[in-house]
Amino acid sequence: MNFQSSTQAVDSVFIFIVAISVALLTGIVATMVYFVVRYSRERNPDPENIEGNLLLEIVWVVIPLIIVLAMFFYGWRGFRFMRTAPANALLVKAYASMWRWDFEYDNGRKTDRLIVPSGRPVKLVITSRDVLHSLFIPAFRVKEDAVPGMLTHLWFLPDGTGDYDLFCSEYCGTGHSEMITKVQVMTAEDFRKWRLEAPHEKTGEDVDGVPALLRKKGCLACHSIDGTRKIGPTFKGLFMSRVIVVTGGKEHEVTANEQYLRRSVMEPEADIVKGFPPVMPREKDNLTEEELSSIVGFIKGLRE
């Protein structure tokens, strides 16, 4: 039982259990169907009354017991391998919050996608900033819950370069299925370069004219910039439009001016746009004044 990676550990245990299970299921169903056909009332009008057989009862307790103990043992060994990160693993902190992932490297660099080098084990230390989440990378067969107030961990060995999906797999509210990011596996050389460049850079690169800040802060999980209705209202044409909001259970109409936008980001619970759920987290302690201005400025630019 020498495991090389979590993928290989999970897959080998899976194949072991599935092979035995398929054999058992085929045996049970084939025997059942054979009896039903062979001992049909036409073929066998006179049944025989067999009350039981102690030896058989012992056989079908003991043999399955041995089988399931083997399954347990194999699964436990694979699991132990998956829980023991090698000493040379790259340590990355993962923060989950509704509904985004943040990763922090030992040199202070922060990202919203998990960037790792190929060929070196990666250990994630995971926590949550609000409710339960779960960090799941199907390609590497690893998963561990993000629990507020607690550190959990997992490790995996990325091999080959490319992008892999990273999901939240513990239900966490309206945006649960939007809480998706990528694991980007680079060559060791590219990773070294990436890691050294602008170590304290906070926002990454702008893509297609959208400030990276919006992606990083998770705004785009719920707000579109092209008019699509997502969990929250779209940013397109929002500035200076007339919006019906609910404040303390009463509906009224407001103009989405700068003051309104700033307040809606920092204290979203104050006015809820009619027809949308009151689920946006307060950004009051998450954004600096410059960041807020930059976000509001961007929304103003999407005026129709």
Added chain:
Amino acid sequence: MPEQPDFYTTTGNKSGLWSWIFSTDHKRIGVLYLFSLLVFFSIGAAFGLLMRLELIAPGKTIVEAATYNAFFTLHGVIMIFLFIIPGIPVSLGNFFLPLQIGAGDLAFPRINLLSWWLYMAGGLMALMSLFLGSGPPDTGWTFYAPYSIRTGTNVTMAVSAAFVLGFSSILTGLNFVTTIHRMRAPGMTWFRMPLFVWSLYATAWVQILATPILGITLLLVVTERLFGVGFFDPAKGGDPILYQHLFWIYSHPAVYIMVLPAMGVITEIIPVFSRRTIFGYKAIAFSSMAIASVGYFVWGHHMFTSGMSDTSRAVFSFLTFIVAIPSGVKVFNWVASLYKGSIRVDAPLLFSLSFIFLFSLGGLTGLIMGSLATNVHIHGTHFIVAHFHYVMFGGAGFAFIAGLHYWFPKMTGRMYSERRAKTGWAFLFTGFQLLYFPLFILGWQGMPRRYYDYLPDFHPLNAASTVGSWILAAGLIIIFFNLLRSIRNGGQAGPNPWGGTTLEWRTSSPPPAENFEVAPVVTEGPYAYHHKKDRIL
């Protein structure tokens, strides 16, 4: 058989609806429960179909994310707390437990009626949580903290509903245990009891001992929501993992509340349709008790990625594999009970054989869930959704339908259309495979559960699954249409259409209000076919 008025015509001093909702006759209460279950099941199934419709394609199809989240929460709450947990014990159990042990009623007929009232109160509260307060609950049926503490939706009402339903369950359990201990007919020793009664006995103990823990847990959630006491939310000094332990200490044994009576139904049907005794009576009886007792100690397998200690994960995995053994024993004995029988595959047996297949598939995929290494990958994905629908619907659901067909002639005095029953089965079975099997593959490919939206790669299998849900729904409609129609239009069934040997077949169909005109005396085991060849159809 002497002519006696059956229990439908014996209304006492009440009439109309009152003769049902205030009746203390276990048979009337059983029928009352049966129709209540059918109503809640239909609502739960409608939510399920809507969820599948939403998932037919990525992105928004019919509803917003928040609505979809309410759908799966209510589908779970209704199916688990209002259909499958009360399920077989309160309907078929209520009706047939006293008949099978030769008793006139349950030990506490009025407590039995109270259980139904509590059940309805809980059910109505669950439905009211849809319309009252700040929107339907959106936590999933597990109410995991701290999300359930923080969400603005009407969780308090839904949780209180489950709390009230728990009392109904406890009282039913107490009633059954007392009845089985004190009210067996003369000569009916423990090992002459039908195995359905054994399964209800094991189930009743789980209901009595495990349900209070759910009650306390849910009460703590309500207290935390209303008064901000920090039990489970770390922001207030609470522990979310404590919530999971408390929740699953009940909710795992609850799985056995759902499936043990189903196993009991299958055990009744197989001997009757193979015209021979059950193979391994004591092994089946003891395996029920073994499942009920070891089942208390495996709750941690719901938490293999929760952050609890690795040692406890290993211990719970080990115990989970152990609890597979008694379930295996049952399957092997059922198959052996067909050996050298004289088998006719009527609808009840057809559903029972399907049960064996679906339950075995569900159980064996449970081994993949129970093994630590593989659990890490498939935990919280569609794999587990497929697994528990095979065990709960393919298992408990199919057994319920099997039992309904088996005991329908006794309950109504009428016979349903065998051809329609089998047509319904064909749709149900085909739709079931198409609906749930793709979810195993989706789960292994990494699609998490409770996802409103998904990546395009997952589209084809999701679409197939949704088509399966329509075929399955057609099967359910044919099956229930057939049964409901036959209540009035079916042919006369007679007291014992299947040639059954247990006591319920010794009284008229439907039975009189007092069950037996002459109290039966038992001189042999429940499946005594060896000297009854003359009674074969």
